[in-house]
Amino acid sequence: MSGKNTALFLIFTLTLMSTLAVIDSANGLIDNTWTSKAPMNQARAGLGVASVNGKIYALGGSTTTAQGSEIVGTNEEYDPQTDIWTYKASMPTPRMAFAVAVFQNKIYCFGGTTDYLYGYSNVNEVYDPATDTWQTMMPSPTARRGLQADVVNDKIYLIGGLPHGTVNEVYDPATNSWSTKVSMPINAGFASAVVDNKIYSVGSYGRSVYHEDIGGNLTEMASVTQIYNPENNSWNKGAPPPSIINGAGGGSALALATSGQMAPKRVYILSQSSTIYNYSLQIYNPEDNTWSYGADLSAVCDYASGGVINDKLYVIGGVNRDTSTEDWYYGITIPSAANEEYTPLGYGTIIPQGSSTPTSETAEPSNLIIPVATVLTVAAIVIGVTAIVYFKKHRHNR
Numbered sequence: 001m002s003g004k005n006t007a008l009f010l011i012f013t014l015t016l017m018s019t020l021a022v023i024d025s026a027n028g029l030i031d032n033t034w035t036s037k038a039p040m041n042q043a044r045a046g047l048g049v050a051s052v053n054g055k056i057y058a059l060g061g062s063t064t065t066a067q068g069s070e071i072v073g074t075n076e077e078y079d080p081q082t083d084i085w086t087y088k089a090s091m092p093t094p095r096m097a098f099a100v101a102v103f104q105n106k107i108y109c110f111g112g113t114t115d116y117l118y119g120y121s122n123v124n125e126v127y128d129p130a131t132d133t134w135q136t137m138m139p140s141p142t143a144r145r146g147l148q149a150d151v152v153n154d155k156i157y158l159i160g161g162l163p164h165g166t167v168n169e170v171y172d173p174a175t176n177s178w179s180t181k182v183s184m185p186i187n188a189g190f191a192s193a194v195v196d197n198k199i200y201s202v203g204s205y206g207r208s209v210y211h212e213d214i215g216g217n218l219t220e221m222a223s224v225t226q227i228y229n230p231e232n233n234s235w236n237k238g239a240p241p242p243s244i245i246n247g248a249g250g251g252s253a254l255a256l257a258t259s260g261q262m263a264p265k266r267v268y269i270l271s272q273s274s275t276i277y278n279y280s281l282q283i284y285n286p287e288d289n290t291w292s293y294g295a296d297l298s299a300v301c302d303y304a305s306g307g308v309i310n311d312k313l314y315v316i317g318g319v320n321r322d323t324s325t326e327d328w329y330y331g332i333t334i335p336s337a338a339n340e341e342y343t344p345l346g347y348g349t350i351i352p353q354g355s356s357t358p359t360s361e362t363a364e365p366s367n368l369i370i371p372v373a374t375v376l377t378v379a380a381i382v383i384g385v386t387a388i389v390y391f392k393k394h395r396h397n398r
Helices: 002-028 365-396
Strands: 033-036 048-052 053-061 075-079 082-089 099-103 106-110 122-129 132-135 148-152 155-159 168-172 177-180 190-196 198-212 216-228 234-238 254-257 268-270 279-286 290-293 305-309 312-316 341-344
Touching: 033 190, 048 099, 048 106, 053 106, 053 305, 053 312, 099 155, 106 155, 148 190, 148 198, 148 234, 155 198, 190 268, 198 254, 254 305
Parallel strands: 048 305, 099 148, 190 254
Antiparallel strands: 033 341, 048 053, 053 075, 075 082, 099 106, 106 122, 122 132, 148 155, 155 168, 168 177, 190 198, 198 216, 216 234, 254 268, 268 279, 279 290, 305 312, 312 341
16 A cells, blocks of 8 residues: 555544544433533422423422421422523422322322321322412322322323322312222332333332241342233233332332433333442333333432433432442431433434434434434545545546
C-alpha cells in the first residue's frame, strides 16, 4: 500500500471509529441510566406521585426526623422542561402511604394513614391541576394504607394494602360509586402497574416450606407476579421476578410502566436490594413473560414514589442513608427530597404503527443522538469509499 493509500485508509478508519464512539457514548447516555434532577422543596417519604400533562405532582407524605414525625399535605409540581418545583394547593387531608391514580387529567388520592403508621384511612380526594383545586369524593368501603390504585377502562381499581391484603375494590369516577371485585389470590406485599389494560401486581410473601433436615416447616419468602384482567374479573400468574421484592407492601416497593411510545412496554419494579443500600430495578416484559435487571438506584430506598413522563421514569422522595456508615435509618427517620430520572433501554427507538421513524414529537434533543450517529456512520463510509475510488482512478490515469 502506497503512502497516499495508507494515509487515506487511516483517515477513513479514524473517522469511522470516532463515529462508532459517538454511538457507544450515546447508548451509554440514554439507555439504562439514572440522572439526578432538581430535588423537591420539602423532603418527604411515603408520599404519592402522579404525572399529568407533562408535569409531576408530589403529594403528602411524612417529614419524619430523628426528633419526631409529621404527616403533611404538601403538594409540589415539577416541570421536567425547566427542572423547577412549584408549590400548589395542599391536600385537604394530610396523609402518607396512600394510593394515587390519574383519570381524565385529575389526580385521585385514596386511603393511607393520617396517624403515622398506626391508622388507616378511606378518604377519597381528587385534585385538578388545571384549577389547582381539591374535591372530596365518596370514601372507599375499606380503610387501608399501602394499597395500590390502577386505572383501566375508565375505572380505578384499589387492590391490597394493610390490614386487608387481598381486597379488590373498583371506583367509578363517572358515578362516584364503589363496587367489589374478585380478591387477589395471594396475600403478598406488592406494587402494581398497568400494561395493555391488565394490572400487574408484583411482590413477595411468606410461605411455609418443609425442611427434611429439621423435620418441620420454615417460613420462606417467595416472589410472585399476579395479573388481573378487569375485562373478565379474573387473576392469572406470570413468571415470578428473579429476586425477592424486599420491603414490598406498605408503600415500600414501587412499580412503574412504560407505554411503548418512546420505550418498549415494560413493568419496572424498584425495591430494596438484598443489601438494602439502594433500589434494585427488575424489569418485566409482558409480551414474553420474562424478567431482566436494570441499573440500580443508589439515591433512595424505602417509601419513595414515582411517575412516568414520555416513558421516562421519575423516582421521588423516600429515605436517605448515612453515607458514613452505609446504614439506613429505619422508621423513615431521614426523609429525602431526591428526584431521579431513569431512561429505559431502547429509549427513542420505538417506531409507531404507520410510521417509518422513531417517535420524536415529545422527544428531547438527546433522544436524537442515535439517529444522528447513524447518519454520521453512513456518511463516513460513503466519504471513505468515494475517496478510495477517486484515488484509484487518479492513479490509473497516471
